[in-house]
Amino acid sequence: MSGASGAAERPLRADAARNRAKLLDIATQVFATRGIGVPTEEIARAAGVGVGTLFRHFPTKEALLEAVMVRRLETITAKTAQLAAEAEPAEAFFACFRLVVEQSAGKAEFTRALAAAGVDVHASLQESTTVMRAQLAELLAAAQRAGAVRPELGLPELIALIVGTGTATEQLATDPVARERVFDVVFGGLRPH
Amino acid sequence: MSGASGAAERPLRADAARNRAKLLDIATQVFATRGIGVPTEEIARAAGVGVGTLFRHFPTKEALLEAVMVRRLETITAKTAQLAAEAEPAEAFFACFRLVVEQSAGKAEFTRALAAAGVDVHASLQESTTVMRAQLAELLAAAQRAGAVRPELGLPELIALIVGTGTATEQLATDPVARERVFDVVFGGLRPH
Amino acid sequence: MSGASGAAERPLRADAARNRAKLLDIATQVFATRGIGVPTEEIARAAGVGVGTLFRHFPTKEALLEAVMVRRLETITAKTAQLAAEAEPAEAFFACFRLVVEQSAGKAEFTRALAAAGVDVHASLQESTTVMRAQLAELLAAAQRAGAVRPELGLPELIALIVGTGTATEQLATDPVARERVFDVVFGGLRPH
Amino acid sequence: MSGASGAAERPLRADAARNRAKLLDIATQVFATRGIGVPTEEIARAAGVGVGTLFRHFPTKEALLEAVMVRRLETITAKTAQLAAEAEPAEAFFACFRLVVEQSAGKAEFTRALAAAGVDVHASLQESTTVMRAQLAELLAAAQRAGAVRPELGLPELIALIVGTGTATEQLATDPVARERVFDVVFGGLRPH
DNA sequence: TATGAATGAGGTTTCATTCAT
DNA sequence: TATGAATGAAACCTCATTCAT
Numbered sequence: 001m002s003g004a005s006g007a008a009e010r011p012l013r014a015d016a017a018r019n020r021a022k023l024l025d026i027a028t029q030v031f032a033t034r035g036i037g038v039p040t041e042e043i044a045r046a047a048g049v050g051v052g053t054l055f056r057h058f059p060t061k062e063a064l065l066e067a068v069m070v071r072r073l074e075t076i077t078a079k080t081a082q083l084a085a086e087a088e089p090a091e092a093f094f095a096c097f098r099l100v101v102e103q104s105a106g107k108a109e110f111t112r113a114l115a116a117a118g119v120d121v122h123a124s125l126q127e128s129t130t131v132m133r134a135q136l137a138e139l140l141a142a143a144q145r146a147g148a149v150r151p152e153l154g155l156p157e158l159i160a161l162i163v164g165t166g167t168a169t170e171q172l173a174t175d176p177v178a179r180e181r182v183f184d185v186v187f188g189g190l191r192p193h
Numbered sequence: 194m195s196g197a198s199g200a201a202e203r204p205l206r207a208d209a210a211r212n213r214a215k216l217l218d219i220a221t222q223v224f225a226t227r228g229i230g231v232p233t234e235e236i237a238r239a240a241g242v243g244v245g246t247l248f249r250h251f252p253t254k255e256a257l258l259e260a261v262m263v264r265r266l267e268t269i270t271a272k273t274a275q276l277a278a279e280a281e282p283a284e285a286f287f288a289c290f291r292l293v294v295e296q297s298a299g300k301a302e303f304t305r306a307l308a309a310a311g312v313d314v315h316a317s318l319q320e321s322t323t324v325m326r327a328q329l330a331e332l333l334a335a336a337q338r339a340g341a342v343r344p345e346l347g348l349p350e351l352i353a354l355i356v357g358t359g360t361a362t363e364q365l366a367t368d369p370v371a372r373e374r375v376f377d378v379v380f381g382g383l384r385p386h
Numbered sequence: 387m388s389g390a391s392g393a394a395e396r397p398l399r400a401d402a403a404r405n406r407a408k409l410l411d412i413a414t415q416v417f418a419t420r421g422i423g424v425p426t427e428e429i430a431r432a433a434g435v436g437v438g439t440l441f442r443h444f445p446t447k448e449a450l451l452e453a454v455m456v457r458r459l460e461t462i463t464a465k466t467a468q469l470a471a472e473a474e475p476a477e478a479f480f481a482c483f484r485l486v487v488e489q490s491a492g493k494a495e496f497t498r499a500l501a502a503a504g505v506d507v508h509a510s511l512q513e514s515t516t517v518m519r520a521q522l523a524e525l526l527a528a529a530q531r532a533g534a535v536r537p538e539l540g541l542p543e544l545i546a547l548i549v550g551t552g553t554a555t556e557q558l559a560t561d562p563v564a565r566e567r568v569f570d571v572v573f574g575g576l577r578p579h
Numbered sequence: 580m581s582g583a584s585g586a587a588e589r590p591l592r593a594d595a596a597r598n599r600a601k602l603l604d605i606a607t608q609v610f611a612t613r614g615i616g617v618p619t620e621e622i623a624r625a626a627g628v629g630v631g632t633l634f635r636h637f638p639t640k641e642a643l644l645e646a647v648m649v650r651r652l653e654t655i656t657a658k659t660a661q662l663a664a665e666a667e668p669a670e671a672f673f674a675c676f677r678l679v680v681e682q683s684a685g686k687a688e689f690t691r692a693l694a695a696a697g698v699d700v701h702a703s704l705q706e707s708t709t710v711m712r713a714q715l716a717e718l719l720a721a722a723q724r725a726g727a728v729r730p731e732l733g734l735p736e737l738i739a740l741i742v743g744t745g746t747a748t749e750q751l752a753t754d755p756v757a758r759e760r761v762f763d764v765v766f767g768g769l770r771p772h
Numbered sequence: 773t774a775t776g777a778a779t780g781a782g783g784t785t786t787c788a789t790t791c792a793t
Numbered sequence: 794t795a796t797g798a799a800t801g802a803a804a805c806c807t808c809a810t811t812c813a814t
Contacts, residue, residue, distance in 0.1 A: 013814070016777055039804060050779040055806065057777095150378070157371045160361040161378060168357025171349075178350045185343070185354060189382025209794080232787060234797090243796040244789085254788065399793070402798055425783060436800040441785065443798095536764070542750075543757045547764060550747025554739040564736045571729070571740060575768025595773080618808055620776090629775040630810085640809065 020057050023047045028068045036065060066125050073128040076103045080135050090148030093139045094187055097162060100136075104166045133159070150192050161186065213250045216240045221261050229258060259318050266321040269296050273328050283341030286332045287380055290355060293329075297359045326352070343385050354379065406443045409433045414454045422451060452511050459514040462489045466521050476534030479525045480573055483548060486522075490552045519545070536578050547572065599636045602626045607647050615644060645704050652707040655682045659714050669727030672718045673766055676741060679715075683745045712738070729771050740765065 026047040030038055040061050044054040058064035079099055084092045133155065140158055143149040165186050172179040219240040223231055233254050237247040251257035272292055277285045326348065333351055336342040358379050365372040412433040416424055426447050430440040444450035465485055470478045519541065526544055529535040551572050558565040605626040609617055619640050623633040637643035658678055663671045712734065719737055722728040744765050751758040 013775095013777070015813075019777080040806085041804085051806080052780065052808085053778050059806090061805070153374060153378070154371060156365060156368060157374045157378070160364045160371070160375055163364060164357035164359075164361025164375070166357075167360040168353040171353045171356060175349060178347060178353070181346060181350045182353055182357070185346070185350070185382035186378065187382070188386055189378035189380070193381055206794085212795090233789085234787075237797095244798095245791085245796050246794085248789065249794080252789090399796095399798070401792075405798080426785085427783080437785085438787085438800050439798075445785090447784070539760060539764070540757060542754060543760045543764070546747040546750045546757070546761055549750060550743035550745075550761070552743075553746040554743025557739045557742060558735060561735060564733060564739070567732060567736045568739055568743070571732070571736070571765065571768035573768070574772055575764035575766070579767055592773085598774090619810085620808075623776095630777095631775050631812085632773085634810065635773080638810090 016057075019047070019049055019053055023049065023054055023057055023064070024068060024071055027064055028072065031065065031068060040064070070124050070128045072103065073125075073132055076100055077128070077132050077135060079103075080132070080139075084135065084139055089139075089142035089146040093143035093149060094190075096136070096139055097165075097187075097190075098183065100132075100162050101166045101169060104163075136162075147192065149190050153190070161190075209250075212240070212242055212246055216242065216247055216250060216257070217260060217264055220257055221265065224258065224261060233257075263317050263321045265296065266318075266325055269293055270321070270324050270328060272296075273325070273332075277328065277332055282332075282335035282339040286336035286342060287383075289329070289332055290358075290380075290383075291376065293355050294359045294362060297356075329355075340385065342383050346383070354383075402443075405433070405435055405439055409435065409440055409443055409450070410454060410457055413450055414458065417451065417454060426450075456510050456514045458489065459511075459518055462486055463514070463518050463521060465489075466518070466525075470521065470525055475525075475528035475532040479529035479535060480576075482522075482525055483551075483573075483576075484569065486548050487551045487555060490549075522548075533578065535576050539576070547576075595636075598626070598628055598632055602628065602633055602636060602643070603646060603650055606643055607651065610644065610647060619643075649703050649707045651682065652704075652711055655679055656707070656711050656714060658682075659711070659718075663714065663718055668718075668721035668725040672722035672728060673769075675715070675718055676744075676766075676769075677762065679741050680745045680748060683742075715741075726771065728769050732769070740769075 023043070027043050030043050030046060040054060041051050043064070044051045047054070054064070058067055076099065080096045083095050083099060086092075087095060136158060137155050140149065140153065140155060144151050144153070165182065168182050169179045172182065216236070220236050223236050223239060233247060234244050236257075237244045240247070247257070251260060269292065273289045276288050276292065279285075280288060329351060330348050333342065333346065333348060337344050337346070358375065361375050362372045365375065409429070413429050416429050416432060426440060427437050429450070430437045433440070440450070444453060462485065466482050469481050469485065472478075473481060522544060523541050526535065526539065526541060530537050530539070551568065554568050555565045558568065602622070606622050609622050609625060619633060620630050622643075623630045626633070633643070637646060655678065659675045662674050662678065665671075666674060715737060716734050719728065719732065719734060723730050723732070744761065747761050748758045751761065
């Protein structure tokens, strides 16, 4: 398991890899803060490369967006797996819920794309979301068996709640205390009544 | 009560008024179903008028969007006021929460605009949101006095939760049962532990 | 037969019609002299309108090209029909051959497009070429019955020869005498040996 | 034979020479089948080398095109010289006419470039065409002296007819019989009436 | 020397907004 | 006043050519 999940087809030259990474980083950030409407050229400029380079790496704006989302999902899934392995079911469930929410927070469009996940995505993205869904399903089931979460809750609702909580906390970016109270409410509601 | 909230400058000829109303109706619907990215021309065509007419009534695309939101907010505020007057504090609070969520549901862009409410809106929208915020603040306070809602919850969190719940239910559009479970969770969490 | 062949779907405002015509004229000329590679914007500028106007009338560069060709074909077919009606079979055949060649002369790309006629064209162009082919077939048959043209010649060869003669005369643009000798050769070869 | 026609500046390493040859072969073929619009990169890929290598050998896309044409002309000139030496004037003339046409057939862009020959070409191409023109002039004169070709025909018309016949036969690629009839017509027309 | 990543000018097309009819 | 044609600033994307590896 030495190769990371993204496993490039060919080794990719050092500078090319650097550029690709830089582009993904910048795009993630720019899409998050300014929405997916930003001109491709601006992302290229922010990354310090020409448009041509961007389009060599991501042949389409949509492809760039997808790559951003895939990478983000992969990061989350990796952290989730770790958390799930290390903690008790109940603790793991809530920690992961918070993790996913926080990783997506501030990235409105991304959140929306995650929302559309089950619907019409391309192969690579499909794959990433499938992994994440499987993880969440497992965490949920374990937490329910442990009596820490309402037994009637299904996976779709869980995902909807995660996305919703992301939207909610996004608006409270400047007020950590209020954000914590939002988690209190949602987590409180998730526990058996 | 001749001067409605929008304060009409001049009486507006009958057909002009009809056009304006039609445009608002169509725009509400089109923005909701196809996103705010739709060409202005398409909205005009759907409303059966020329683009010129549209721009005569709303000097900017943004102005149209704002008008759509203002009208929606006004509708909601009116219904909220009615509910608040007719029901017990606790009942009124939850009914209004659900009302606002459902009125915004399926209108992702609108939800986001509502989210941005406290930040950078234009005068007319500012006014509408202020009214709504006042209503919600009152409902919240009353419900808390009645012991039906956690006492530590503030208005910002409440609004964030409404918006978040809107996002969440939006994704469960086809599954009313799941949607109801989302409300169960959120409402459960809102009550004192 | 009051309506011209092009029969606009809707009356089209006076200025719009003027612009459309101007664009077609300019495009015909520019494509002819500089090839189909010229930027669309240049055609718009030459016609004294903005790019937007060009694209309102012809939603695609290809559409513009097609329109240019259709109009040219229609002009030719009309003149051909007149010639065919007025002259004896032999005379008509050769006059039309020359007419088609000369109308296409100097328009290399157009000639090539005409060449591709039977192959992959869009509806409107298909229609125009079909008419022209029918005319040529009739002229050829009549001339052959009159003993003025080799009896074994088929329509495909005739068209190929027209296109080829067009290419040939195009190169002799500055030397009318030489061009006439090319016609002598081809016409001589067309007659029964 | 160290100084080949192109006058190699330096001996050129064996692999470099192989690459150059491969590039010319592939380019000839690709330009012929897909037009001169194909991206340079595609030609490089088809030849199994990087773009950099292509541009080392041919500093410009135009230079590559020119090299392709020069080589083609050289091939034709060589074959023409052989034919001219081996056959009677009349036979040689018609055989060479057909040869030139067929060597250019299916290479529309090339034909056009040949057509532009007398006009604005670069040195190396100029040279090649000059040789070919001299050969054709000689063949024509001999055939006219032998009474096999109309005496009034000049070199420009001959070249125009060759190019035109090339265009004509190109369109009949799938019908050898029709193509033969085109030659019958042109050859018939070339003979004294 | 060969490679292919990077560059960026330029091409086509869209769309908010203005203005002649 | 209503219409929809005209406008032109961008947006996305391609490709000849350069240059680091």
